[in-house]
Amino acid sequence: MAGSAESRDWRESGRIVNMAVRPHSLESLSTPAKAQIESVDPATNEVLARFESTSPEELPAILAHGRQAQRAWAALSLRERCTYVARLRDAIFENREEVIRTITREAGKPRTEAIFAELLLALDTADFLSRRAPKWLRPERVPHHNLAMKTKVGWLEYEPHGVVAIIAPWNYPFSIPMTEMIAAVVAGNAVVLKPSELSPACGWLAGDLFARAGFPAGLVQVAQGAGDVGAALVEAAPDKVFFTGSVSTGERIAEACARKLIPSVLELGGKDAMIVLADADLEMASSAAVWGGFMNCGQTCISIERIYVEQSIAKRFTELCVEKTKKLRVGPSTDPDAEMGPMIRERQLDKVEEQIRDAVERGAKVLVGGKRRPELGPNFLEPTVIANVHVAMRLMREETFGPVIAIDIVEAAPQAIERANNSPFALSASVWTANAARGRQVASRLRAGSVMINDVASYYGICEAPHGGRGASGWGRTHSRLGLLEMVQVKYVDVDRLPRIAKSWWYGYTRDLAQAAEQWVEFLFAPRRARRWAAMVRKGGARGVIFRGDRI
Numbered sequence: 001m002a003g004s005a006e007s008r009d010w011r012e013s014g015r016i017v018n019m020a021v022r023p024h025s026l027e028s029l030s031t032p033a034k035a036q037i038e039s040v041d042p043a044t045n046e047v048l049a050r051f052e053s054t055s056p057e058e059l060p061a062i063l064a065h066g067r068q069a070q071r072a073w074a075a076l077s078l079r080e081r082c083t084y085v086a087r088l089r090d091a092i093f094e095n096r097e098e099v100i101r102t103i104t105r106e107a108g109k110p111r112t113e114a115i116f117a118e119l120l121l122a123l124d125t126a127d128f129l130s131r132r133a134p135k136w137l138r139p140e141r142v143p144h145h146n147l148a149m150k151t152k153v154g155w156l157e158y159e160p161h162g163v164v165a166i167i168a169p170w171n172y173p174f175s176i177p178m179t180e181m182i183a184a185v186v187a188g189n190a191v192v193l194k195p196s197e198l199s200p201a202c203g204w205l206a207g208d209l210f211a212r213a214g215f216p217a218g219l220v221q222v223a224q225g226a227g228d229v230g231a232a233l234v235e236a237a238p239d240k241v242f243f244t245g246s247v248s249t250g251e252r253i254a255e256a257c258a259r260k261l262i263p264s265v266l267e268l269g270g271k272d273a274m275i276v277l278a279d280a281d282l283e284m285a286s287s288a289a290v291w292g293g294f295m296n297c298g299q300t301c302i303s304i305e306r307i308y309v310e311q312s313i314a315k316r317f318t319e320l321c322v323e324k325t326k327k328l329r330v331g332p333s334t335d336p337d338a339e340m341g342p343m344i345r346e347r348q349l350d351k352v353e354e355q356i357r358d359a360v361e362r363g364a365k366v367l368v369g370g371k372r373r374p375e376l377g378p379n380f381l382e383p384t385v386i387a388n389v390h391v392a393m394r395l396m397r398e399e400t401f402g403p404v405i406a407i408d409i410v411e412a413a414p415q416a417i418e419r420a421n422n423s424p425f426a427l428s429a430s431v432w433t434a435n436a437a438r439g440r441q442v443a444s445r446l447r448a449g450s451v452m453i454n455d456v457a458s459y460y461g462i463c464e465a466p467h468g469g470r471g472a473s474g475w476g477r478t479h480s481r482l483g484l485l486e487m488v489q490v491k492y493v494d495v496d497r498l499p500r501i502a503k504s505w506w507y508g509y510t511r512d513l514a515q516a517a518e519q520w521v522e523f524l525f526a527p528r529r530a531r532r533w534a535a536m537v538r539k540g541g542a543r544g545v546i547f548r549g550d551r552i
C-alpha cells in the first residue's frame with residue numbers, strides 16, 4: 001500500500017546497515033532491477049511493500065562479510081556481547097509498536113497474539129540470555145573419575161561456529177528467527193537470516209533491530225527470497241544451519257547439509273495430541289483445546305490437532321468445545337476484538353479443506369465450522385471441530401496447518417497413548433487430568449519432544465524449556481541451555497599437573513609393562529576388593545604402570 005504507515009516505517013527507519021537487501025515502498029520502485037518479493041496482508045491480499053530478493057550469486061560475499069564481522073565479534077568478552085544483547089532488548093522494547101504492527105499486518109494474527117507469542121518472546125529471550133549466557137557459556141570444569149587421569153585438570157570451552165544460517169518460516173515470523181538470532185550472537189556467531197518469502201517485512205525488521213541496537217555491520221544480515229535463496233544459502237556453506245519449516249524442505253536441507261558436512265538443527269512439523277482423561281477439569285480442557293487448536297489460525301507447529309478423550313467424558317467435552325468454538329470472533333487484525341485471523345494464503349486454505357473433505361468422505365462429522373468466510377476476506381476459514389475420526393484419514397496423519405481440531409474417543413489412557421504415538425511426528429503433546437502423578441505417568445509414555453500437563457504450548461515461552469522434536473518433527477533443540485549449546489562447538493582443554501613426568505602409556509613398551517598393565521586392569525575392575533589390592537602389591541603388579549623403568 002503506497003504511503004502506508006508500514007511503508008513509511010520501513011523506508012524511514014534509516015539504519016539498514018546490516019541488511020543484505022533493502023525494502024522498498026511501492027511508489028519508490030519505478031524500474032525494478034532485481035527480483036522482488038511481496039509483503040502481503042493475508043486478510044485482504046493487499047500488497048503492503050516489495051523487497052528486493054537477494055540473488056543466489058550474492059550469498060558467498062554475504063557469508064564472507066559475516067565471517068569478517070564474526071572474527072572481531074567473537075574476540076569480545078561474553079559480557080560485552082551480553083551488553084549488546086541487552087541493548088537489543090531495549091531496542092525491541094522502544095520499537096514495540098512497529099514490531100506488533102508489522103507482524104499483525106503481514107501475518108494476519110490478532111494483536112494480542114503478536115504481543116504474547118512474538119514480542120514478549122523476543123524481549124524475554126534477549127533479557128534472559130543477556131543475564132544467563134555468561135553462566136551457561138563459561139568454561140566448565142570436567143572432573144575425572146579415572147585414577148590414572150587424576151593428575152590432569154580438564155575444562156569444556158564453548159566456541160562459536162562462525163556464521164550460522166537461520167532459515168525461518170512465516171507463522172511466527174518475528175519470534176522464531178529472533179530467539180535463534182539472539183542465541184547465535186550471544187554465543188559469538190554471525191547470522192545470515194533467510195526469512196520466509198511470505199514474511200519479508202518481519203524478517204527485515206528483525207535484522208534492522210540489531211542495527212538499531214548498534215551491533216557491528218555485517219554481524220547480522222538478512223537475505224530475502226524464496227526457497228531458491230534458502231537453498232543457495234546452504235550451498236554457500238555456512239558453519240551451521242538452523243531450519244524451521246516443513247518436513248519436505250527439512251529433508252532437502254538435511255541432504256544438502258550432509259553433502260557438505262554442515263551441522264544442522266531441524267524444527268519441522270507437528271501433529272500434536274491432547275489427551276483428556278476422565279478426571280480432567282472439562283471447562284479448562286475445552287478452553288485449552290479451542291485456544292490450542294485455533295491460535296494463530298491453527299498455523300502453529302505445536303497447535304493441538306488430535307484430541308483423544310476418554311469415553312465417559314467425551315460427550316460433555318465435545319459439547320463444550322463446540323460451544324466455545326461458536327463464540328470465537330473471526331476477523332482481520334485491524335478488528336481489535338477479533339480472536340482468529342485469516343490463513344496466510346489461499347493455497348494453505350485449499351490444503352486444509354482437502355483434508356476436511358477426505359475426512360468427511362471417510363465418515364468424519366463436522367460439528368462446527370469448516371466453511372470459508374469470503375465476506376471477511378479471501379483467506380478466512382471458520383474454526384472447525386470434527387468428530388468420528390480415525391487414523392486412516394489424512395486429517396489424522398498429515399500436519400493440518402489450519403484451524404481444525406479432531407476429537408477421537410478412546411476407552412482409556414493406554415489407548416490414547418497408543419493412538420497419540422501412532423504418528424511419524426513427535427513434537428509436543430499435552431495431558432489433562434486432576435492427578436498430576438497420573439499425568440506424569442502418561443507423559444513419560446508419550447513420544448514427543450515436550451509434554452505439558454494441564455496446559456498447552458506455553459512451554460515455548462519458557463526460556464529454560466528446550467523446544468524440538470523427534471522423528472518427522474526434526475532434530476536438535478532451540479531455546480534453553482540446550483538450544484544455546486547448539487550455537488557453539490565444544491572444545492575440551494586439559495592441563496597436566498605433572499608435566500615433568502612421562503606418561504605410563506608412552507613408548508618404552510616391554511614384557512614387564514604389558515604385565516603391569518594387565519594387573520592395572522585387575523586393580524581397577526576385578527570383582528573383589530582383595531583381588532584388586534593383590535593386583536597392586538604383588539611382584540610384577542600394577543605398580544609397574546606408575547613406577548616405570550624403561551621410557552624413551
Ligand code: NAD
Pocket residue numbers: 167168169170171172176194195196197225226227228229230231232234244245246247248249250252253266267268269270300301399401427473
Ligand atoms: P517451508 O518449508 O515452506 O519454508 C520454510 C523456509 O524454508 C522458508 O524460508 C522457505 O523460503 C525456505 N525454503 C524453502 N525451500 C527451501 C530449500 N530447498 N532450501 C532452503 N530453504 C528453503 O515452511 P513454511 O510453510 O514457511 O512453515 C510452515 C511449516 O513450518 C509447518 O510445517 C510448521 O509445522 C513448521 N514449523 C515448525 C516449527 C518448529 O519449531 N518445529 C515452528 C514453526 C513452524
